[in-house]
């Protein structure tokens with residue numbers, strides 16, 4: 001917040017005015033130090049967006065810290081040592097007792113009348129966040145900054161192309177509920193365990209490329225349990241919404257791919273789907289697309305001409321999926337968690 005205060009100081013007899021760094025709470029209009037509470041009361045009333053003010057109640061200190069709020073303050077939010085009062089014209093006898101000025105102005109009283117002084121509030125350059133690109137024409141009150149995600153990043157929640165924040169009359173950007181999350185990975189290490197910032201929804205696709213190492217099973221676990229995320233021992237996952245396993249371990253598992261579920265550490269039986277022809281042999285590169293449509297959940301191994309699918313509704317609760325864990329017996333060269341087109345080009 002950058003405000004030219006010389007004029008104000010003269011007319012409002014502000015003793016010291018310290019504009020603190022942007023406060024954590026977006027409702028904080030301004031934070032100032034005064035010599036008494038009445039000055040805070042007046043400044044709040046003179047600035048129309050102010051609905052309440054808080055002052056420190058330390059009786060030993062010679063100054064009071066004054067915080068102006070643009071939203072009603074809940075009692076529960078008031079820390080001890082502070083007192084919060086709703087803005088009123090009580091005790092103000094000059095012409096500013098009526099709120100004549102607009103939300104971006106401050107009323108400055110004179111003996112016979114008042115002046116509405118426009119505050120040159122500025123929200124400053126939008127924050128620098130990983131993978132985030134802000135487009136804006138200016139950073140003054142009322143102006144918007146549009147967030148889009150850089151290449152390799154996706155908007156969370158999934159499915160949104162952009163998000164907008166507005167520079168508010170308190171000189172702070174409105175809160176963004178969406179953010180950009182890394183979704184594309186080159187040669188990530190295995191196990192590959194990622195929190196998904198969105199719920200899996202119809203229309204979701206993803207792409208995985210790598211090499212099947214072929215001593216056992218290559219598994220993709222869609223996890224429904226927050227705790228499992230930190231569990232690096234994939235065999236110990238407790239709640240697996242969906243496991244897709246490509247098995248090449250003839251003596252134990254035989255030669256199959258399977259789709260299974262695990263709840264409270266117990267595998268569902270029989271598996272949701274089993275096919276008899278694991279198409280990869282050890283050392284084979286693969287390109288795998290997962291595609292969740294309204295009708296099917298499909299896993300396609302391009303090149304190998306292999307597709308397995310099962311109905312997308314009623315069997316697996318995709319909404320419950322919070323993490324993806326890819327483990328065992330494979331190398332990954334590329335992962336895209338939300339590739340709208342699946343793997344392009346589809347070949348290996």
Ligand SMILES: *[C@@H]1O[C@H](CO)[C@@H](O)[C@H](O)[C@H]1NC(C)=O
Nearest residue numbers: 135136137138143144145146
């Ligand atoms: C910037 O101004 C142009 C031209 O008026 C407008 O089309 C565009 O939407 C504005 N961008 C933002 C982020 O407000």
Ligand SMILES: *[C@@H]1O[C@H](CO)[C@@H](O)[C@H](O)[C@H]1NC(C)=O
Nearest residue numbers: 250255256276277278279280
């Ligand atoms: C395993 O799968 C491969 C590839 O489809 C096939 O050639 C082979 O015959 C299968 N082996 C068994 C034991 O089913």
